[in-house]
Amino acid sequence: MTDPEKRGSSKRGPYAKGLARRQQIIDEVLAVYDRLGYEGTSLRAIGEAIGVTHPVLKHHFGTREQLFIEVLREHDRRFLETAYDGDASFVDLIHQSAEHSMRVPGLMSLLNSMVAHALEAGNERSRAHFSERYADLREQITGLLAEGQEAGAVRTDIPLDQAASLLLAAADGLGTQWLLDGSADIKSGLLLLQRLLAPPDQQVAQADG
Structure with a gap:
């Protein structure tokens, strides 16, 4: 059986990484918005500008x-x-x-x-x-x-x-x-x-x- 402490730490690793990724996206959106404006800032455009795939953005936020x-x-x-x-x-x-x-x-x-x-x-x-x-x-x-x-x-x-x-x-x-x-x-x-x-x-x- 897997050690419970190790099980918890393995879950925290990907979870913490996901939170960091989410925060990075939030921090970079304004720069894209400044450049493209409201109408031009689709999820796909944001993803292309900051190097994040469209599915990842959908996973973290769902919609624009x-x-x-x-x-x-x-x-x-x-x-x-x-x-x-x-x-x-x-x-x-x-x-x-x-x-x-x-x-x-x-x-x-x-x-x-x-x-x-x-x-x-x-x-x-x-x-x-x-x-x-x-x-x-x-x-x-x-x-x-x-x-x-x-x-x-x-x-x-x-x-x-x-x-x-x-x-x-x-x-x-x-x-x-x-x-x-x-x-x-x-x-x-x-x-x-x-x-x-x-x-x-x-x-x-x-x-x-």
């Missing part, structure tokens, strides 16, 4: 839609790992979100394409993903705004859930304008919104500064 969702989910996870910690404020999140968006424009472009895809009839998987994503982000931003109220950095006469939705809408809209022609100043726009959310006495001080 699921692959793109996993790319976006992974980048969200990485961003929140670095930006959202115990010491972060909503102001920190504004700064880091703006910098991240401009540093990885292909990610913003893919996000916009997939949100548009989710709004079309029949794309329930994408719709469910983005509904959950925005709900999670609103909850996190609402929590940061509540902490800002306690610290005296956010005015107390506003509904925080609506303010969180407004921040998300501003970030997405400014990002779209910046992608189109580069004229929108994402960071300045978000910082203006931050100033509008501050108590009146701080708004004057920030404007003077």
Whole structure:
């Protein structure tokens, strides 16, 4: 009979290799997307560009839609790992979100394409993903705004859930304008919104500064 410990390790080897392969694909998709765009980035085109067979991509992700969702989910996870910690404020999140968006424009472009895809009839998987994503982000931003109220950095006469939705809408809209022609100043726009959310006495001080 085979040693159970050896049996387990033999299973972990291929499993770990499969996870690494999956991660490699996720990491390389954006470069292909930047070059080929949404319509040109089929599973087969991605496979040819990164040296992975079409059956392997189908095995790991099933469809192009699921692959793109996993790319976006992974980048969200990485961003929140670095930006959202115990010491972060909503102001920190504004700064880091703006910098991240401009540093990885292909990610913003893919996000916009997939949100548009989710709004079309029949794309329930994408719709469910983005509904959950925005709900999670609103909850996190609402929590940061509540902490800002306690610290005296956010005015107390506003509904925080609506303010969180407004921040998300501003970030997405400014990002779209910046992608189109580069004229929108994402960071300045978000910082203006931050100033509008501050108590009146701080708004004057920030404007003077």
